[in-house]
Amino acid sequence: MRFVTTRHPDPASGVASLRTAMLEGLAPDGGLYVPEAIEPWQRHELERLGTRTLTEIAYRVLRPYTRPDLDATTCEAIVAESLNFPMPLVEVEPGIYALELFHGPTLAFKDVGARTMARLLASLDSGDQPLTVLAATSGDTGSAVAHAFHGVPHTRVVVLYPEGRVSPTQEAQLTMFNSEDGNVRAYAVAGSFDDCHRLTKEAFADAGLRRRVRLTSANSVNMGRLLPQMVYYFHGVAQAVQQAAPKEIVVCTPSGNFGNLTAGLFAKRAGLPITRFVAATNANDVVPAYLEHGRFEPRASVQTMANAMDVGHPSNFERMRWLYNDSLEAMRRDIAGCRFADADVAVTIKQVYEERGYLMDPHTAIAYMGLKAHGEMARHKGRIGIFLATAHPAKFGEIVEPIIGRPIDIPPALAEVMAQPRHVVKIQASADAVRRTFDD
Numbered sequence: 001m002r003f004v005t006t007r008h009p010d011p012a013s014g015v016a017s018l019r020t021a022m023l024e025g026l027a028p029d030g031g032l033y034v035p036e037a038i039e040p041w042q043r044h045e046l047e048r049l050g051t052r053t054l055t056e057i058a059y060r061v062l063r064p065y066t067r068p069d070l071d072a073t074t075c076e077a078i079v080a081e082s083l084n085f086p087m088p089l090v091e092v093e094p095g096i097y098a099l100e101l102f103h104g105p106t107l108a109f110k111d112v113g114a115r116t117m118a119r120l121l122a123s124l125d126s127g128d129q130p131l132t133v134l135a136a137t138s139g140d141t142g143s144a145v146a147h148a149f150h151g152v153p154h155t156r157v158v159v160l161y162p163e164g165r166v167s168p169t170q171e172a173q174l175t176m177f178n179s180e181d182g183n184v185r186a187y188a189v190a191g192s193f194d195d196c197h198r199l200t201k202e203a204f205a206d207a208g209l210r211r212r213v214r215l216t217s218a219n220s221v222n223m224g225r226l227l228p229q230m231v232y233y234f235h236g237v238a239q240a241v242q243q244a245a246p247k248e249i250v251v252c253t254p255s256g257n258f259g260n261l262t263a264g265l266f267a268k269r270a271g272l273p274i275t276r277f278v279a280a281t282n283a284n285d286v287v288p289a290y291l292e293h294g295r296f297e298p299r300a301s302v303q304t305m306a307n308a309m310d311v312g313h314p315s316n317f318e319r320m321r322w323l324y325n326d327s328l329e330a331m332r333r334d335i336a337g338c339r340f341a342d343a344d345v346a347v348t349i350k351q352v353y354e355e356r357g358y359l360m361d362p363h364t365a366i367a368y369m370g371l372k373a374h375g376e377m378a379r380h381k382g383r384i385g386i387f388l389a390t391a392h393p394a395k396f397g398e399i400v401e402p403i404i405g406r407p408i409d410i411p412p413a414l415a416e417v418m419a420q421p422r423h424v425v426k427i428q429a430s431a432d433a434v435r436r437t438f439d440d
């Protein structure tokens, strides 16, 4: 499969291999890479979906996009190694299901994209020098990337995070590999997230450094992170078919940068029977607002409880527009938008916990509410709803515990990480200090 850009979708304007698309991240024209074509699944394959395992589905989803760059055996090994944790569909109340994507090593859905991307990159890259992934993080992405690349041959990771401005859980997850002789290093920068972001940009623009070190990024617009996210939509529908044989399925995706939803839209375009999507946001609602009045008006983000979705200018909207040929009407046929305030999030977490015994993190709660608010759920018999549970509630203990008034059970893997001594490595917020990290 070849990749084109959203700005010049005509293949005559140039195409990239998966390897190039992944190493570059953003296309040279400033657009986002998209597949030249989204191949539809055959009817018989979709009919048998309910009998397929996660690994079989993942292989089938990714194979067209990795051909001819990767051989079949490598592709199979990559999905088996990357997606080695369950993604169960759990019925929370009649007809309403959570697709739990938080059973990976950093307890969030980002593990799916980051782990697969790490292994794809390692297999596709043919350079002599190791590839160094440089990432700035406000907390979550950095730990998913660090875990994903840890131990992956021929790769190195440098993560910059703002000292004293990530949660204790995030810092423990970020720094857990620092003590080893491994390929991952996280640095606490004396500055803000914006400083970290600026320093990574300066490093990418530093010609001298780039002659010495092969740098790449692993940010969320990268095709290598997006394509694997299609897998769990297929896996979710497969489990729904097994459990409930529904007539129709509506999926609600909690959205910030809209990569997660875009992957679902790709899956639908490939033939996955999802009747409609609900895009649920926090107060950062530029896409729901676009669906309402047809104007896309990015603005500065506002801070909310579901902070990983505090995005005022969602990058992947450009891919959504490409997918619908810039037709608002076509997009509206597939997607309904809604937004929720922090007060609603708190009430819902408490209520669902008390009435159903199901505990959600703030992002997941927004997805649950999106499904419930979507009027069509109630009107159609035989329709079920799936909401994506994108993070384990223990990742957001500081928010969730006061809402439910009791401590949360910490998953054993996280408890173990939290108990480790922390190996924080501090650096100044300067380009020189960052340059020196590459010699560590």
Ligand SMILES: Cc1ncc(COP(=O)(O)O)c(C=O)c1O
Pocket (backbone or CB within 6 Å): 108, 109, 140, 254, 255, 256, 257, 258, 259, 260, 261, 308, 309, 363, 364, 390, 391
């Ligand atoms: C826990 C959680 N849920 C939902 C999202 C939204 O995903 P996206 O940014 O792809 O829309 C994020 C994004 O970082 C997240 O961390």
